[in-house]
Amino acid sequence: MPRGRLGLMSENRFDPSQADGRWQHAWAEAQCFEADSNSPKPKSYVLEMFPYPSGRIHIGHVRNYTMGDVLARYKRMQGFEVLHPMGWDAFGMPAENAAMEKGVHPGGWTRENIANMKAQLKRLGFALDWSREIATCEPDYYGQEQALFLDLYESGLVYRKESAVNWDPVDQTVLANEQVIDGRGWRSGALVEKRKLSQWFLKITDFAQDLLDGLDGLENWPDKVRLMQENWIGKSTGLQFHFRGSNFDEEIEVYTTRPDTIFGASFVAVAAEHPIAHALADTDHMAAAFIEQCRAGGTTAAELETAEKLGYDTGLKVTHPFTGHELPVWIANFVLMEYGTGAIMAVPGHDQRDFDFATKYDLPIPRVIAPSEADAAKPFANGEAEPGDGVLVNSDFLNGLSIEDAQVAVVNRADHEGWGHGKTVWRLRDWGVSRQRYWGTPIPFIHCGTCGVVPVPKDQLPVVLPEDVDFATPGNPLVRHPTWKHVDCPKCGAKAERETDTLDTFVDSSWYFLRFASQPADKPFDRDELAKWLPVEQYIGGIEHAILHLLYARFWTRALQHIGLIDFAEPFASLFTQGMVTHETYSRVDPANGQPIYFSPGEVDRSGEGAVLQADGSPVDIGRVIKMSKSKKNVVDPDDIIDQYGADAVRWFMLSDSPPERDLPWSVSGIEGCGKYVQRLWRLFGQYDAGAEGEDKALDRKTHQTIAAIADDIEGLGFNKAVARLYELTSAIEKAKPSASRSTAIRTLVQLVSPMMPHLAEEGWVAIAGEGLVAEAAWPEVDPALLVEDEVTVAVQVKGKLRDTLTVAKGLPNAELEALALASEKVQRILDGAEVRKVIVVPDRLVNIVA
RNA sequence: GCGGGCGUGGCGGAAUGGUAGACGCCGGGGACUUAAAAUCCCCUGAGCUUUGCUCGUGCGGGUUCGAGUCCCGCCGCCCGCACCA
Numbered sequence: 001m002p003r004g005r006l007g008l009m010s011e012n013r014f015d016p017s018q019a020d021g022r023w024q025h026a027w028a029e030a031q032c033f034e035a036d037s038n039s040p041k042p043k044s045y046v047l048e049m050f051p052y053p054s055g056r057i058h059i060g061h062v063r064n065y066t067m068g069d070v071l072a073r074y075k076r077m078q079g080f081e082v083l084h085p086m087g088w089d090a091f092g093m094p095a096e097n098a099a100m101e102k103g104v105h106p107g108g109w110t111r112e113n114i115a116n117m118k119a120q121l122k123r124l125g126f127a128l129d130w131s132r133e134i135a136t137c138e139p140d141y142y143g144q145e146q147a148l149f150l151d152l153y154e155s156g157l158v159y160r161k162e163s164a165v166n167w168d169p170v171d172q173t174v175l176a177n178e179q180v181i182d183g184r185g186w187r188s189g190a191l192v193e194k195r196k197l198s199q200w201f202l203k204i205t206d207f208a209q210d211l212l213d214g215l216d217g218l219e220n221w222p223d224k225v226r227l228m229q230e231n232w233i234g235k236s237t238g239l240q241f242h243f244r245g246s247n248f249d250e251e252i253e254v255y256t257t258r259p260d261t262i263f264g265a266s267f268v269a270v271a272a273e274h275p276i277a278h279a280l281a282d283t284d285h286m287a288a289a290f291i292e293q294c295r296a297g298g299t300t301a302a303e304l305e306t307a308e309k310l311g312y313d314t315g316l317k318v319t320h321p322f323t324g325h326e327l328p329v330w331i332a333n334f335v336l337m338e339y340g341t342g343a344i345m346a347v348p349g350h351d352q353r354d355f356d357f358a359t360k361y362d363l364p365i366p367r368v369i370a371p372s373e374a375d376a377a378k379p380f381a382n383g384e385a386e387p388g389d390g391v392l393v394n395s396d397f398l399n400g401l402s403i404e405d406a407q408v409a410v411v412n413r414a415d416h417e418g419w420g421h422g423k424t425v426w427r428l429r430d431w432g433v434s435r436q437r438y439w440g441t442p443i444p445f446i447h448c449g450t451c452g453v454v455p456v457p458k459d460q461l462p463v464v465l466p467e468d469v470d471f472a473t474p475g476n477p478l479v480r481h482p483t484w485k486h487v488d489c490p491k492c493g494a495k496a497e498r499e500t501d502t503l504d505t506f507v508d509s510s511w512y513f514l515r516f517a518s519q520p521a522d523k524p525f526d527r528d529e530l531a532k533w534l535p536v537e538q539y540i541g542g543i544e545h546a547i548l549h550l551l552y553a554r555f556w557t558r559a560l561q562h563i564g565l566i567d568f569a570e571p572f573a574s575l576f577t578q579g580m581v582t583h584e585t586y587s588r589v590d591p592a593n594g595q596p597i598y599f600s601p602g603e604v605d606r607s608g609e610g611a612v613l614q615a616d617g618s619p620v621d622i623g624r625v626i627k628m629s630k631s632k633k634n635v636v637d638p639d640d641i642i643d644q645y646g647a648d649a650v651r652w653f654m655l656s657d658s659p660p661e662r663d664l665p666w667s668v669s670g671i672e673g674c675g676k677y678v679q680r681l682w683r684l685f686g687q688y689d690a691g692a693e694g695e696d697k698a699l700d701r702k703t704h705q706t707i708a709a710i711a712d713d714i715e716g717l718g719f720n721k722a723v724a725r726l727y728e729l730t731s732a733i734e735k736a737k738p739s740a741s742r743s744t745a746i747r748t749l750v751q752l753v754s755p756m757m758p759h760l761a762e763e764g765w766v767a768i769a770g771e772g773l774v775a776e777a778a779w780p781e782v783d784p785a786l787l788v789e790d791e792v793t794v795a796v797q798v799k800g801k802l803r804d805t806l807t808v809a810k811g812l813p814n815a816e817l818e819a820l821a822l823a824s825e826k827v828q829r830i831l832d833g834a835e836v837r838k839v840i841v842v843p844d845r846l847v848n849i850v851a
Numbered sequence: 852g853c854g855g856g857c858g859u860g861g862c863g864g865a866a867u868g869g870u871a872g873a874c875g876c877c878g879g880g881g882a883c884u885u886a887a888a889a890u891c892c893c894c895u896g897a898g899c900u901u902u903g904c905u906c907g908u909g910c911g912g913g914u915u916c917g918a919g920u921c922c923c924g925c926c927g928c929c930c931g932c933a934c935c936a
Binding site (some may be wrong): 849 | 852854856857862863864869870873874875876877889891894907913915916917918930931932933935936
């Protein structure tokens with residue numbers, strides 16, 4: 001094999017410890033990845049969800065960012081001006097926890113983490129525009145966020161109301177729901193109290209319909225995410241009406257989505273938290289005990305679904321608006337105070353929960369829907385309600401109507417007679433953004449004794465978080481800071497106090513993608529600059545953000561459009577949610593407490609049948625293959641594997657084998673295989689011979705087919721398929737004899753792998769004497785003429801079973817194909833003289849002979 | 852309970868209704884080497900009476916000339932959830 005120009009490739013092996021850093025430096029020097037918004041090229045905005053700076057990059061980040069990087073580099077090669085930025089979701093509780101545990105400052109801790117993680121990302125060679133880096137904890141970011149918050153306040157989308165929080169009386173702090181474990185503070189173990197505080201809210205419910213409608217247009221979002229958002233928004237339409245008390249002087253307001261079944265109502269049920277239940281509890285200690293029992297029950301959906309339906313008969317009666325019959329009022333554990341009115345009309349015949357309840361307490365179960373009017377007396381089968389379709393029966397003026405028509409009729413009648421009205425109910429509630437925390441964006445308001453709540457004038461922004469705080473004493477450091485909160489009222493000049501709540505960090509991540517595209521010093525963004533880049537062409541991140549982050553970002557974008565600051569409603573044109581990186585776990589049960597003790601893969605020998613702890617040679621239990629997490633010790637550290645195999649092998653592994661939306665099981669043999677492939681390519685690049693002559697048509701075809709296929713694969717984010725094709729092309733080139741075609745193929749291969757293995761590709765680019773950096777080279781051109789084969793292999797089937805294959809010229813007429821197939825020796829033997837009844841010919845694909 | 856997704860070799864996975872198992876990993880055999888590593892070549896779904904044949908994509912049916920792919924009914928696993936009236 002003739003040796004090509006070796007250039008830097010003087011070693012026998014590709015040495016990532018030398019090459020990676022050298023090329024990373026070269027890219028930075030050339031500023032290749034800095035996005036120019038004034039470029040005449042078409043724009044492409046590729047974004048991965050920015051990380052929380054916890055201290056170390058996680059392997060899941062590596063997978064996420066590698067996918068985005070391949071797309072960003074590919075787009076650049078295709079002639080786009082690419083915006084591919086990175087930043088830090090830098091506010092949040094872990095920094096405060098670290099401050100309390102280790103006595104460090106949240107700011108110092110966060111900034112140190114950012115520095116470490118940035119270095120880790122750089123080691124992976126990501127094509128990121130670091131000139132646009134953002135950290136949400138810096139005043140130049142959150143100050144602009146404060147300005148936007150004030151704009152939304154002025155437009156009426158921000159308001160205050162009383163709302164309950166989880167209060168930890170020992171730590172003197174408000175807890176997030178996930179910090180409350182079995183009713184106790186996660187750190188202090190103290191019983192958590194509910195406290196009412198005046199808090200800030202954003203009117204996301206104003207946009208409920210719009211957010212729901214917008215989902216239809218998001219065709220390039222996963223259906224799963226759209227469905228999750230739809231369910232979260234939770235629109236339902238129905239009838240709200242009241243029952244008049246017949247033995248008490250009050251009305252009970254109920255909401256139903258099935259007004260058609262109103263004649264089937266046999267009782268009314270109210271939530272344990274309903275005012276009527278509370279009022280009753282004052283005089284009826286049995287009722288009080290029942291309410292207490294409901295409160296103690298489980299809270300998860302699965303628990304509630306399987307929990308027994310329980311109720312308490314209040315003795316109160318109401319009058320049915322149509323029949324005039326008396327219906328009993330029960331307190332029921334399955335009715336929620338937070339939804340609708342906290343009271344329902346129960347229709348046991350056509351709702352399973354009502355059915356279970358009625359059966360238990362021996363309440364009537366009338367039928368008002370039946371397959372036909374003749375089935376009006378049909379009994380219910382073995383304990384099952386019939387929520388499905390049918391016609392109305394036993395329902396007076398509704399008899400014979402469809403469910404839809406009956407609903408309209410009942411709503412109209414209620415409206416007309418004034419005892420009810422049609423109503424749309426949403427599950428979505430307004431977004432509470434107040435956090436009683438230090439490490440977040442200060443909410444830019446001032447509380448004045450005479451003027452009330454006054455916005456901080458924009459020229460006094462940013463309201464900077466003080467850095468001189470202590471965490472030695474419990475409680476919010478902002479509240480007890482000696483000077484920070486004391487200010488003069490901007491309106492009247494009297495002594496006043498700053499708001500000490502900070503914003504939910506989901507606010508920070510609701511507009512960072514805008515700030516990446518445009519970051520002027522004097523305003524949040526420039527609208528014309530945004531128009532050049534937004535919406536994000538491809539957004540990539542974890543499925544765990546399917547609802548909150550993605551819904552809040554959609555809302556925030558709409559809200560900014562609503563107040564006239566931007567010109568688009570949807571922030572992310574395409575969304576992709578990638579799978580997790582997984583590994584099996586190794587553990588033993590600790591005899592002392594019955595809890596598992598986990599061991600890291602490095603401590604375990606897995607070469608034999610089971611798994612053995614190297615330290616003592618005794619077996620450990622092999623657990624399921626699950627997401628890598630520190631607590632289960634089934635982790636690999638990106639830095640370690642980059643040290644061992646180099647950035648390109650790690651990137652290659654992240655793209656190989658598993659489809660990107662599925663989980664990727666980590667394996668040592670897998671990463672070793674990737675490392676070998678890197679070296680194999682290196683050797684192949686070294687074989688480049690600029691002077692080789694002659695044409696290899698078959699190889700030319702393979703090369704061009706691969707260029708086209710990989711472009712399709714990358715655009716569809718099918719990285720695992722692209723990887724398989726690159727292996728195929730590599731093998732084909734290795735097997736080919738020297739020729740000009742082969743040299744071209746090697747050159748093409750360098751370009752094709754460059755989005756995935758950029759460091760190796762730069763070395764290869766030098767080896768083939770490519771001009772400039774391959775990072776700035778163009779994607780190879782495809783010759784359409786070479787995409788088609790001139791010979792095809794045709795399957796020959798007899799009665800659908802493969803019996804032979806034929807290699808024929810492409811486009812051979814059906815009749816000739818049929819004749820060739822029938823002439824096949826193997827076919828004749830199988831047919832064994834049987835009469836051919838039918839022949840199906842699919843041109844260039846197959847012939848099926850039916851005998 | 853409800854909603855969504857997924858079941859293909861020892862493993863990860865390919866496959867517009869048209870040659871099931873591409874590609875990678877593991878494993879086996881061979882070449883090179885004093886030896887090893889590295890590398891290269893070959894084999895590698897199961898079974899059988901092995902010039903070939905039969906079976907085979909979770910299970911049972913169906914549609915079709917032809918089904919991993921479409922339809923119906925099950926089973927199993929995973930994810931999400933809010934008893935939403």
